[in-house]
Amino acid sequence: AQSVTQPDIHITVSEGASLELRCNYSYGATPYLFWYVQSPGQGLQLLLKYFSGDTLVQGIKGFEAEFKRSQSSFNLRKPSVHWSDAAEYFCAVSTYGQNFVFGPGTRLSVLP
Amino acid sequence: SQTIHQWPATLVQPVGSPLSLECTVEGTSNPNLYWYRQAAGRGLQLLFYSVGIGQISSEVPQNLSASRPQDRQFILSSKKLLLSDSGFYLCAWSVPGAFSYGYTFGSGTRLTVV
Numbered sequence: 001a002q003s004v005t006q007p008d009i010h011i012t013v014s015e016g017a018s019l020e021l022r023c024n025y026s027y028g029a030t031p032y033l034f035w036y037v038q039s040p041g042q043g044l045q046l047l048l049k050y051f052s053g054d055t056l057v058q059g060i061k062g063f064e065a066e067f068k069r070s071q072s073s074f075n076l077r078k079p080s081v082h083w084s085d086a087a088e089y090f091c092a093v094s095t096y097g098q099n100f101v102f103g104p105g106t107r108l109s110v111l112p
Numbered sequence: 113s114q115t116i117h118q119w120p121a122t123l124v125q126p127v128g129s130p131l132s133l134e135c136t137v138e139g140t141s142n143p144n145l146y147w148y149r150q151a152a153g154r155g156l157q158l159l160f161y162s163v164g165i166g167q168i169s170s171e172v173p174q175n176l177s178a179s180r181p182q183d184r185q186f187i188l189s190s191k192k193l194l195l196s197d198s199g200f201y202l203c204a205w206s207v208p209g210a211f212s213y214g215y216t217f218g219s220g221t222r223l224t225v226v
């Protein structure tokens with residue numbers, strides 16, 4: 001069955017530190033991969049996506065993600081976290097003919 | 113440009129009362145439409161999706177129902193709310209067949225059943 005895992009339920013980092021949020025998927029076909037961010041009480045905003053080409057993709061707010069086919073991973077990174085990055089982050093996967101499958105989310109807390 | 117609207121933003125309803133949440137999309141035609149729910153501290157659960165007027169697919173048996181009376185209107189309803197219906201409800205749309213575009217979400221409705 002198709003699935004998306006985000007191993008870290010909650011991560012806390014200090015402001016200015018680097019960040020990596022993990023995402024692993026299990027899909028039979030080449031998937032389309034997405035990262036969304038959700039601020040408290042808000043909808044989900046698309047950060048970035050990958051569907052072909054360069055495996056390192058750049059997104060909004062200084063985020064990037066790298067697709068590694070051999071590891072079935074699509075980890076989200078940011079070199080220096082800002083307090084405003086505190087939010088819930090969701091990895092999502094889709095493939096032809098299928099609805100999105102979302103990971104369970106990772107809550108990011110940022111210490112001043 | 114395309115926009116998606118959800119209302120109300122916040123709702124407090126007593127147990128046993130009816131529910132109607134509305135979602136509309138502007139600037140596109142024949143979108144795929146979705147209703148998701150987030151319970152407190154949990155991830156996203158797909159409740160319903162629709163690929164056209166009157167076409168509703170239910171993902172999970174619920175005390176809820178959905179309808180699509182117009183191309184860009186998606187309504188989530190309940191005849192009698194349960195405490196367990198509390199949560200954050202999100203509407204989303206996507207371009208049919210364009211799997212690389214992703215979903216666009218509304219700003220959500222916080223429902224508290226008391």
